[in-house]
Amino acid sequence: MVRPSLRVAKTRMIRTPSRTKIKRISKRTKKPHCSQCGAILHGVAFGPQNRVRKMSRSEHLPTRIHAGYMCSRCLKSSIRTKVRTSI
Numbered sequence: 346m347v348r349p350s351l352r353v354a355k356t357r358m359i360r361t362p363s364r365t366k367i368k369r370i371s372k373r374t375k376k377p378h379c380s381q382c383g384a385i386l387h388g389v390a391f392g393p394q395n396r397v398r399k400m401s402r403s404e405h406l407p408t409r410i411h412a413g414y415m416c417s418r419c420l421k422s423s424i425r426t427k428v429r430t431s432i
Contacts, residue, residue, distance in 0.1 A: 379416040
């Protein structure tokens with residue numbers, strides 16, 4: 346038997362009048378967060394992986410640098426500090 350931490354699909358027993366069925370429960374994904382401040386990233390798709398995978402790249406990520414990794418506020422501050430240190 347596989348360790349519970351390594352099991353992929355969660356199942357739950359459901360009793361019906363005719364028999365007991367096994368229902369698979371899909372995992373819920375969390376909203377993406379900024380790597381620096383921890384704020385929720387807007388414009389980034391989240392949800393079941395099969396739904397997100399079917400979207401085109403432009404639908405589930407903004408088209409700018411560090412999209413899906415940093416929020417716009419932290420990105421602005423990091424660009425400012427890089428420019429100021431390079432001068």
